[in-house]
Amino acid sequence: MxxxxxxxxxxxxxxxxxxxxxxxxxxxxxxxxxxxxxxxxxxxxxxxxxxxxxxxxxxxxxxxxxxxxxxxxxxxxxxxxxxxxxxxxxxxxxxxxxxxxxxxxxxxxxLAEFEREMIQERTKAGLKAAKGRGQRLGRPAAMTDTQIKMARSMKAAGDLSAAQIAEQLGVSRATLYRHL
Missing domain, CATH: 3.40.50.1390 (Resolvase, N-terminal catalytic domain)
Structure with missing residues (x-):
């Protein structure tokens, strides 16, 4: 039919x-x-x-x-x-x-399979070239080096809890712990 x-x-x-x-x-x-x-x-x-x-x-x-x-x-x-x-x-x-x-x-x-493979190859080549130029790939860091230093000194002082330090720096406690 x-x-x-x-x-x-x-x-x-x-x-x-x-x-x-x-x-x-x-x-x-x-x-x-x-x-x-x-x-x-x-x-x-x-x-x-x-x-x-x-x-x-x-x-x-x-x-x-x-x-x-x-x-x-x-x-x-x-x-x-x-x-x-x-x-x-x-x-x-x-x-x-x-x-x-x-x-x-x-x-x-x-042809469709060829097109998919070409896209994959171009993507990999672009990532490799960016990495070769020193470009950081992926998601941006949640904390800057300055924030990490501040967090370490705040923690060493012992006056604030991890939650208070995280709040002052505008990050979550999990992010703070990950960077410390």
């Missing part, structure tokens, strides 16, 4: 163009939704995915109707494939029920 999913982002938009194409593609049931593609929680998409059975095919008018990011798209389609469900995107001509469609989709997946 071919099952369609149509989505528009705002109430002013209509799904007519998509539903016409989905009906023309042989969809017997169409789930329609008004929701941003960036939202992960889309009730009609969830209903459509739950409705699908092994051997069925989910059909969308365009890839961006199913997912906003390539990662989200790949995760959704891979989940369907493990359940024996095909996927068709009319506009892009992708059909995972055919060998050529599977190839195109796997190329998309490989």
């Amino acid at each position: 071919r099952v369609g999913y149509a989505r528009v982002s705002t109430a002013e938009q209509k799904t007519g163009l998509q539903t016409d194409a989905l009906t023309g593609a042989g969809c017997e049931r169409i789930f329609e939704e008004t929701a941003s593609g960036a939202q992960r929680d889309r009730p009609e998409l969830m209903k459509a995915l739950e409705f699908l059975r092994e051997g069925d095919v989910l059909v969308v008018w365009k890839l961006d109707r199913l997912a906003r990011s390539l990662r989200q798209l790949i995760e959704t389609v891979e989940d369907m494939q493990t359940r024996g469900i095909g996927f068709i995107s009319i506009t892009e001509g992708i059909d995972t029920t055919s060998a050529g469609g599977k190839l195109v989709f796997h190329i998309f997946g490989a």
Whole structure:
């Protein structure tokens, strides 16, 4: 069975163009939704995915109707494939029920994985370069060296409790103890 999913982002938009194409593609049931593609929680998409059975095919008018990011798209389609469900995107001509469609989709997946790895490499290189320039990485220190010296001298004087010293320095007791 071919099952369609149509989505528009705002109430002013209509799904007519998509539903016409989905009906023309042989969809017997169409789930329609008004929701941003960036939202992960889309009730009609969830209903459509739950409705699908092994051997069925989910059909969308365009890839961006199913997912906003390539990662989200790949995760959704891979989940369907493990359940024996095909996927068709009319506009892009992708059909995972055919060998050529599977190839195109796997190329998309490989490109997405490549992109993730490139981002990781650039991030690591940037952190290494910053560290090499002596830049301190991570969260800023809660206490300056001056505050630590003041705290030590206040504690040595013995006139104030740890809570009072922390309050005067504007830090928590835990932070004070960590630096002492």
